[in-house]
Amino acid sequence: MTDVQGYDDTSGTDAAGTSRRRFLTYLMAAPTLAVAVQYGLLDGVADAVVPTQPQQAENFDLGDFLILAGKPTEDQLIVIEVDKAGKVHCALPREEVGQGITTAVAMLIAEEMDVPLANVTVTLAPGRPELMYNQLTGGSNTMRSVYAPTRTAAAATKARLLAAGAQRTGVPISRLQLRAGLVVGEGHSIPIGDLTQAAASPTLAMGAVEVKDPSAFTLVGRPQNRKDARAMVTGQLKYTNDLEPVPGLLRAMVRRPPTINGTVKAIVNEAAIKKMPGVRALAIIPTGVAVLADTFGQALDAKEALEVTWNAGTVDAEDNASILDTLKAVNAPLGPALGDAVEGEFDFAFVNHAPMETNTAIADIKATGGTVWAGMKSPIVAAQFIEDDLGLPRGSVTAVVTQGGGSFGRRLFFDGALEAARISKAVGKPVKLMWTRVDDMRHGRARAASHHLVRATLAGGDVVRFEHHVASVETDFRHGLGEIMTANGAAFGDPALIPISAGGAATFSQSVFGSTIKSPYNFGPTTQMLNEANLPMHTGSFRSVYSANTRGAEEIIVDEIAKALGKDPVAFRIEYAKDPRYAAVIKKCGELGAWGTKLPSGFAQGFGFHAEYKSCTACLVEIDARDPKKPRVTKAAIVGDYGLPINPRGLESQLLGGLTDAISTTLRAGLHIDKGLALEGSYSQFHFARQKDAPREVKIHIMPATTGEPGGAGELGLPSAVGAVANAYARATGTKPRRFPIIFPVDFTPFTKGTGSTRVQPR
Amino acid sequence: MPKYSFTLNGKTVQVDAPGDLSVLWALRDKLGVTGPKYGCGINVCKACTSHLNGKAFNPCVTDLRDVAGKDVTTIEGLAKGDQLHPVQEAWLEQDVAQCGFCQPGQIMAAVALLKRTSNPTDEDIDAIENVCRCGSYFRIREAIKAAAAKMATPVAGPAAGGPSVPDVAPGQLPATGPGVATAAAGAAALAAAAATRLLRDADETEA
Numbered sequence A: 001m002t003d004v005q006g007y008d009d010t011s012g013t014d015a016a017g018t019s020r021r022r023f024l025t026y027l028m029a030a031p032t033l034a035v036a037v038q039y040g041l042l043d044g045v046a047d048a049v050v051p052t053q054p055q056q057a058e059n060f061d062l063g064d065f066l067i068l069a070g071k072p073t074e075d076q077l078i079v080i081e082v083d084k085a086g087k088v089h090c091a092l093p094r095e096e097v098g099q100g101i102t103t104a105v106a107m108l109i110a111e112e113m114d115v116p117l118a119n120v121t122v123t124l125a126p127g128r129p130e131l132m133y134n135q136l137t138g139g140s141n142t143m144r145s146v147y148a149p150t151r152t153a154a155a156a157t158k159a160r161l162l163a164a165g166a167q168r169t170g171v172p173i174s175r176l177q178l179r180a181g182l183v184v185g186e187g188h189s190i191p192i193g194d195l196t197q198a199a200a201s202p203t204l205a206m207g208a209v210e211v212k213d214p215s216a217f218t219l220v221g222r223p224q225n226r227k228d229a230r231a232m233v234t235g236q237l238k239y240t241n242d243l244e245p246v247p248g249l250l251r252a253m254v255r256r257p258p259t260i261n262g263t264v265k266a267i268v269n270e271a272a273i274k275k276m277p278g279v280r281a282l283a284i285i286p287t288g289v290a291v292l293a294d295t296f297g298q299a300l301d302a303k304e305a306l307e308v309t310w311n312a313g314t315v316d317a318e319d320n321a322s323i324l325d326t327l328k329a330v331n332a333p334l335g336p337a338l339g340d341a342v343e344g345e346f347d348f349a350f351v352n353h354a355p356m357e358t359n360t361a362i363a364d365i366k367a368t369g370g371t372v373w374a375g376m377k378s379p380i381v382a383a384q385f386i387e388d389d390l391g392l393p394r395g396s397v398t399a400v401v402t403q404g405g406g407s408f409g410r411r412l413f414f415d416g417a418l419e420a421a422r423i424s425k426a427v428g429k430p431v432k433l434m435w436t437r438v439d440d441m442r443h444g445r446a447r448a449a450s451h452h453l454v455r456a457t458l459a460g461g462d463v464v465r466f467e468h469h470v471a472s473v474e475t476d477f478r479h480g481l482g483e484i485m486t487a488n489g490a491a492f493g494d495p496a497l498i499p500i501s502a503g504g505a506a507t508f509s510q511s512v513f514g515s516t517i518k519s520p521y522n523f524g525p526t527t528q529m530l531n532e533a534n535l536p537m538h539t540g541s542f543r544s545v546y547s548a549n550t551r552g553a554e555e556i557i558v559d560e561i562a563k564a565l566g567k568d569p570v571a572f573r574i575e576y577a578k579d580p581r582y583a584a585v586i587k588k589c590g591e592l593g594a595w596g597t598k599l600p601s602g603f604a605q606g607f608g609f610h611a612e613y614k615s616c617t618a619c620l621v622e623i624d625a626r627d628p629k630k631p632r633v634t635k636a637a638i639v640g641d642y643g644l645p646i647n648p649r650g651l652e653s654q655l656l657g658g659l660t661d662a663i664s665t666t667l668r669a670g671l672h673i674d675k676g677l678a679l680e681g682s683y684s685q686f687h688f689a690r691q692k693d694a695p696r697e698v699k700i701h702i703m704p705a706t707t708g709e710p711g712g713a714g715e716l717g718l719p720s721a722v723g724a725v726a727n728a729y730a731r732a733t734g735t736k737p738r739r740f741p742i743i744f745p746v747d748f749t750p751f752t753k754g755t756g757s758t759r760v761q762p763r
Numbered sequence B: 001m002p003k004y005s006f007t008l009n010g011k012t013v014q015v016d017a018p019g020d021l022s023v024l025w026a027l028r029d030k031l032g033v034t035g036p037k038y039g040c041g042i043n044v045c046k047a048c049t050s051h052l053n054g055k056a057f058n059p060c061v062t063d064l065r066d067v068a069g070k071d072v073t074t075i076e077g078l079a080k081g082d083q084l085h086p087v088q089e090a091w092l093e094q095d096v097a098q099c100g101f102c103q104p105g106q107i108m109a110a111v112a113l114l115k116r117t118s119n120p121t122d123e124d125i126d127a128i129e130n131v132c133r134c135g136s137y138f139r140i141r142e143a144i145k146a147a148a149a150k151m152a153t154p155v156a157g158p159a160a161g162g163p164s165v166p167d168v169a170p171g172q173l174p175a176t177g178p179g180v181a182t183a184a185a186g187a188a189a190l191a192a193a194a195a196t197r198l199l200r201d202a203d204e205t206e207a
Helices: A004-011 A016-029 A062-077 A101-113 A142-169 A192-199 A229-233 A270-274 A296-305 A320-330 A379-390 A415-427 A437-442 A484-489 A505-516 A547-564 A569-576 A580-592 A648-667 A717-733 B023-030 B086-093 B103-116 B122-126 B137-155 B183-190 B192-206
Strands: A080-082 A088-092 A120-124 A177-179 A182-185 A188-191 A250-255 A264-267 A279-285 A288-293 A308-310 A340-348 A360-366 A369-374 A397-401 A431-434 A450-459 A462-473 A526-533 A603-612 A615-624 A632-641 A697-702 B003-008 B011-016 B050-052 B055-057 B071-073
Touching: A062 A142, A062 A505, A080 A142, A080 A192, A088 A101, A088 A142, A101 A120, A101 A142, A142 A177, A142 A182, A142 A188, A142 A192, A182 A192, A188 A192, A229 B086, A229 B103, A250 A279, A250 A296, A250 A415, A264 A279, A264 A288, A270 A279, A270 A296, A279 A296, A279 A415, A288 A296, A288 A415, A296 B023, A320 A450, A320 A462, A320 A526, A340 A547, A360 A415, A369 A379, A369 A415, A379 A397, A379 A415, A379 A484, A415 A431, A450 A547, A462 A547, A505 A526, A547 A569, A547 A603, A547 A648, A547 A717, A569 A580, A569 A603, A580 A603, A580 A615, A580 A632, A580 A697, A603 A717, A615 A648, A615 A717, A632 A648, A632 A717, A648 A697, A648 A717, A648 B137, B011 B023, B050 B103, B055 B103, B086 B103, B086 B137, B103 B137, B122 B137
Parallel strands: A088 A120, A250 A431, A369 A397, A462 A526, A632 A697, B003 B071
Antiparallel strands: A080 A088, A177 A182, A182 A188, A250 A288, A264 A308, A279 A288, A340 A450, A360 A369, A360 A431, A450 A462, A603 A615, A615 A632, B003 B011, B050 B055, B050 B071
16 A cells, blocks of 8 residues: 555656655545555666656646636535435536536435435536636536535535434434435434434534545445436437527527638628528528528528628638748747657647537526526626626626537537627527537637647657657637636737637637646657747647647657657557556557457558546557558557546446547548638538447557546546557558648538538538 | 428428528528538538438529429438437547537438448448538447447347348449448348338338
8 A cells, every 4th residue: 555645656757746746635535545556667667768857747736726726616616415305416516518527417416425326416517607617618627626616515415414414313323324315323214315404503513524545435436327318319418509498589690701700791681581481580690691581491491592792811811832831931840850860740630629519599688687508617707707797787698508418529619609699689589599400510619730840859769859840820718717808818809709808718728738748758859839820810729739739749659769769559559658547548458359360451550549538548449541542540449547437338438439539530531712702612522430430349448546546537638649640540551641631632512601501411 | 482381390481581491591590400511512511411302402592492392301300309310329428529510401401311222331421422511420430320229239130130231322233342340240241131111201201
């Protein structure tokens, strides 16, 4: 048995800062929390490698920053209610978009309170402005940020129920227990629902509030299926578009410009449109012309029949080639190599988030304020922004958070809610807004295109220096920390949405880059830097933000370094891993996926590794690239170490999702910007993977607890899989992939720009 | 406004709307049946997949007038009261859904596939085009295989008569290729005849 301090000593690479942070975290979580994991150096870990100085993301990552920002309101974050039927409720101030956080939080509550999981219901809280910087769902931070507060709140609730039981029975608290929703002891058995009133008394004599030692967990850490799955498979789960929270909701669609950020000059045929079946109103808004009708089908017909003249947009002359030129121009050159070098220049295209549920929102805005309903990961700033935009007083708009149909970063922003609110105010009626797929793909946000210069310098059979200069179109972080002050600080100005605010944006981007990007290898002095090109386009964080491209490119170079040094890529990664946890995961994944299996010509294995947010993962894929234009990943093996896994079943889901994202964006899915707008308009053109592109065999292994604190989960799986897929393709085809997606022709007839037409489908 | 009448999940419904209104919006905006989702409107994401007279169809590209007098089943009509369809049960057991938005369509597509062939090959499953942006494809595959086994199992056994010709629709014959049958799919094959019977029963119940 050893404690965390001992673990850090064993690893020999982490600085003292890590220990201090963990100590603070533990103190917050519970004085009794302890971790019992024995670490030894793995075979294959050499000590001759050139160590890398600790990087920022190792000592203080984005998640730590978000947790710190939430500290002042942490005691208000989780509110647990027990009703008279003994059911436990918690309205979680985070957004569920498929990560399984409501199930994981229910598990924490059931574990800590000793009530059946079936009796715990976790819903989504509306925007709670008093939480300030503590209602942002991003940075893979939900379970990291709610783990301690949820357990503490649940333990306090349990302590109150036990105290009430003691009061009722006369038995001392120390001789009572909570078991399966009953307070039991000395022959008594009282359902907790019968004790709620007494337990709520402010004068109740309380016992100590102690959270469980994780070694006593019986639910947390064991695979659990999603609690909301039955509602999903029966069609009963209500997404925003399925809700009718107020009567008389008009269906709204927006006719959008032929270029990004173009604005309306004039409507040519307003009278004719208003005569169309079901059409109720038109309104010019900053993003186009809103059409309101009885059904979305009718709104769509009218939107397509509209004739509108447009003013120019903000990037009308830009296409993928011109944007690449800009990125190359802003990227800092690497300078002359000081010895043997392995180098690569990489390009990644724009990628649409493409969640299945397009931007959708309901708004009911009156003269004095109102309500918006949408899947929102930053509901506080959404409401504040809408208040400012519509000239309404602070606190007058309520943001109701609905479960979202996917996000992948998209719902950090509230574009739909803002637009619905503008339309509702303009027409004076409650509205339900839906973006068409074409609009969502062309005018919705996307992962920014990026350009990468990577170099490893070799000397004496070793890597002695590692450099990576990233140039990216600026990523929009104007959601800030989910609250208006930091959102303004992150503003870079977009005439269609937000008034230009000076400064702040570059600082915010650099902070995110510096607090998420690190090299997991001892490659000597390591430089990773971000250079941004400010193009007023609709961007936003995409799953794993900078890591998918940045670390993905690095994993490709890692394979090339190993080859230059005559080493096996998996053994090489183990040898250079900064942390024994990393080495263990790499080794386990190699075993799980049978690394080194002899395969026929045209088939190959590929390997990738990634560490972020206190977690790490390795991915091994097998690819069939006998036809290099039609590759298929046929098998995958993935291993994840999450420090303290809460729901391994959910973690497997997230890794599977990351793998599919990687297969898609590495091989075939990207956007062609052409004269200021993406050509891709639907899934028939933006080639996100389908069943025929997905592996038929996937093995996933979640490591048992290693650190005692949950690491990030949602974004982890993508960058390693990008490396694995690209490396497998490289090995199978004998090429060096440098531009992504690898197979990227315009193999479709684009929809006519500016019409938003989707009725006729060129395939 | 014209009126169109059809059977929806076992009940006769009437809609007052233009005949060229797509069934998706008739269902969602006129009838309040929201299981079928909008994902593209042009039949390329398949999130709205439902059944018309027992076969998969996509309401987003089907005009209201074309379902008049016919039998429409959406995800809401798949379970018999609280008794889930074996495909829904398999979806729960495999914990398929992440965001869940595409899953009604995925399930309806899987049910339609299993009606055509009780023992689908990997190639058959590959042919399902429904997009899952969360990337749950592998679990969907496993759930379809588990459902096939589940639908075969109740009357499976040596007495079931052994392998027989599966109920495969024309054009749905498994492609030859390096497909590897799983244990689950193999078990299903043993009871293909029984499964076919069960599926036909299901067809009749739903019709």
